[in-house]
Amino acid sequence: MRRFIRFWNKRNKYFHxxxxxLAVLFxxxxxxxxxxxYDPTAMDPSMTGRGPSLTHIFGTDEYGRDVFSxxxxxxxxxxxxxxxxxxxxxxxxxxxGSLSGYLGxxxxxxxxxxxxxxxxxxxxxxxxxxxxxxxxxxxxxxVALGIAFIPSFARLVRGEVIKVKDAEYVRSAKLxxxxxxxxxxIHIFPNIFPTWMAGVAVGFNNAVLAESGLxxxxxxxxxxxxxxxxxxxxAQSVMFSSPWCVIAPGIxxxxxxxxxxxxxxxxxxxxx
Amino acid sequence: MKQIVRRLVALVLTLxxxxxxxxxxxxxxxxxxxVSRLGTNATxxxxxxxxxxxHLDDPFFKRYFNWLFGLFRGDFGSSYKYDMSVAELIGGxxxxxxxxxxxxxxxxxxxxxxxxIFLGRTAKKPIGAALHxxxxxxxxxxxxxxxxxxxxxxxxxxKLFIPYYFVKxxxxxxxxxxxxxxxxxxxxxxxxxxxxxFLRTNxxxxxxxxxxxxxxxxxxxxxxxxxxxxxxxxxLPVVTILGxxxxxxxxGSIVVEQVFGLPGMGQLLISSINHRDFPVVSVIILYMAFVxxxxxxxxxxxxxxxxxxxxMED
Numbered sequence: 065m066r067r068f069i070r071f072w073n074k075r076n077k078y079f080h081x082x083x084x085x086l087a088v089l090f091x092x093x094x095x096x097x098x099x100x101x102y103d104p105t106a107m108d109p110s111m112t113g114r115g116p117s118l119t120h121i122f123g124t125d126e127y128g129r130d131v132f133s134x135x136x137x138x139x140x141x142x143x144x145x146x147x148x149x150x151x152x153x154x155x156x157x158x159x160x161g162s163l164s165g166y167l168g169x170x171x172x173x174x175x176x177x178x179x180x181x182x183x184x185x186x187x188x189x190x191x192x193x194x195x196x197x198x199x200x201x202x203x204x205x206x207v208a209l210g211i212a213f214i215p216s217f218a219r220l221v222r223g224e225v226i227k228v229k230d231a232e233y234v235r236s237a238k239l240x241x242x243x244x245x246x247x248x249x250i251h252i253f254p255n256i257f258p259t260w261m262a263g264v265a266v267g268f269n270n271a272v273l274a275e276s277g278l279x280x281x282x283x284x285x286x287x288x289x290x291x292x293x294x295x296x297x298x299a300q301s302v303m304f305s306s307p308w309c310v311i312a313p314g315i316x317x318x319x320x321x322x323x324x325x326x327x328x329x330x331x332x333x334x335x336x
Numbered sequence: 337m338k339q340i341v342r343r344l345v346a347l348v349l350t351l352x353x354x355x356x357x358x359x360x361x362x363x364x365x366x367x368x369x370x371v372s373r374l375g376t377n378a379t380x381x382x383x384x385x386x387x388x389x390x391h392l393d394d395p396f397f398k399r400y401f402n403w404l405f406g407l408f409r410g411d412f413g414s415s416y417k418y419d420m421s422v423a424e425l426i427g428g429x430x431x432x433x434x435x436x437x438x439x440x441x442x443x444x445x446x447x448x449x450x451x452x453i454f455l456g457r458t459a460k461k462p463i464g465a466a467l468h469x470x471x472x473x474x475x476x477x478x479x480x481x482x483x484x485x486x487x488x489x490x491x492x493x494x495k496l497f498i499p500y501y502f503v504k505x506x507x508x509x510x511x512x513x514x515x516x517x518x519x520x521x522x523x524x525x526x527x528x529x530x531x532x533x534f535l536r537t538n539x540x541x542x543x544x545x546x547x548x549x550x551x552x553x554x555x556x557x558x559x560x561x562x563x564x565x566x567x568x569x570x571x572l573p574v575v576t577i578l579g580x581x582x583x584x585x586x587x588g589s590i591v592v593e594q595v596f597g598l599p600g601m602g603q604l605l606i607s608s609i610n611h612r613d614f615p616v617v618s619v620i621i622l623y624m625a626f627v628x629x630x631x632x633x634x635x636x637x638x639x640x641x642x643x644x645x646x647x648m649e650d
Contacts, residue, residue: 067573107528130347177350180349181353181354184583184629184632185583185624185625185629186437186583186587187592188590188591189586189587189621189624191622192590193361193621195607196617197361270560271474273478276480277478277479277480277591279590280478280594281590281606282610283606293478296480296484300484303484303487303488304492310484310488311488314481314484317478317481318556321477321478322472322476325472325475325476326472
């Protein structure tokens, strides 16, 4: 706890706002696994297309389903997909980047050439390529976006590894006879961990954005899964008669992205 | 000069690499194009005949080079889904996406530079700080939700435009440009926020430097120092960021065309993906990747030309 307070005090106000927002949203998601105001799939023909009221705080959609419950369930998917994407992209990217940066030579040259050409293409386009092959669906989206996120993490980690690779502690580890892999993962990686975490915060932000974009296009998660992006796409047809159906998921999507971007702002202001 | 040649060689290699990857992904991995076109009821003779017609039995590299040279000749293959060549299918859509992208790029340049300058000048005042937070909120809004909000507020609420109304460029070119403006704004708003924030950071960084103090101590006025000294240096790196936004405009147009019902390449891409129409998908993706990579190279070279501090020799 004391460590957390020290950590907290070292951060700026953007981080505080973002962190609290994120904690609240995360709490909502955790609670939604155990309790929801209504069954998100239960249709109520007597309550179709009602506006926000005390019983349904974000109203009901055209089938009489409670929008708030659906938003909560949608957030579960948005969270888990973003988490999976970062787990794949961040970890593989870190391994590729540190190997490439530490070993150098032609391997580094080849990997970085490939990386540069992939990084210049928007990640949503890369993900589209993969999804058009394997088809839509929650797990395909995670893998496709995860792979699309590898290049940026690889570049970030490689830059940091090159910075510290001639540091004293790396050299003394080498003198003591540590192997290359041991040096990279035991000695170097803990030191570049803060930078990697900053990348993760930015990555979460981008992952939520990219996933919602894909799902909005109808090639992301497929029914019965419904992420926030997919809800928006489905609700677009009724946006004139019941605008709350698009505004509620939209606002939660913005809050989610905003929370991550505020958290990462703390790092970017320090120039990391 | 040497630097430019090296960039151009790298550009050609990158383009070849991308085209090769796309060829492998879309022509080899999906399996037999003849079967997917004729359906499962086709007789083996029909399939064999079509395989021959499509040159599917040729060796791998022969197929790749045939495909690649075909692209140069303007032969993009034909769609599986529609009985049309890909070139015909894309032809009219290209215009929509191109002008949509151009409009949003102009909006970004026109709006983000003044906003960025204003943010930089008022960074210490409450209005500047409030706008700074506002730009962060703008960046967090996905472009499709911006689009939906624009339709709801400006289309339905204020009745400034008719949602989902599209004018063909053959009928009225200005009407065509006009009906895409809301979409262009939806793409541009997050990028405007990004570029103006970047300019603000640059302005703040530059104004801390020694030459600014020198200029002040020589008795130059605040306006003179800002526009003649600080801004000149702060605005240069913005060129790179503007170049980078081109990639994101491309990505944004795929989504925004869907929101506003604009019949552009993005819409064609999505429907082709849904129909597993790989020749169309591969050409559109290749095209978008080419545009992004070529534009990035141009921006890089341009940046070296306008910034005398970056030596062209090393």
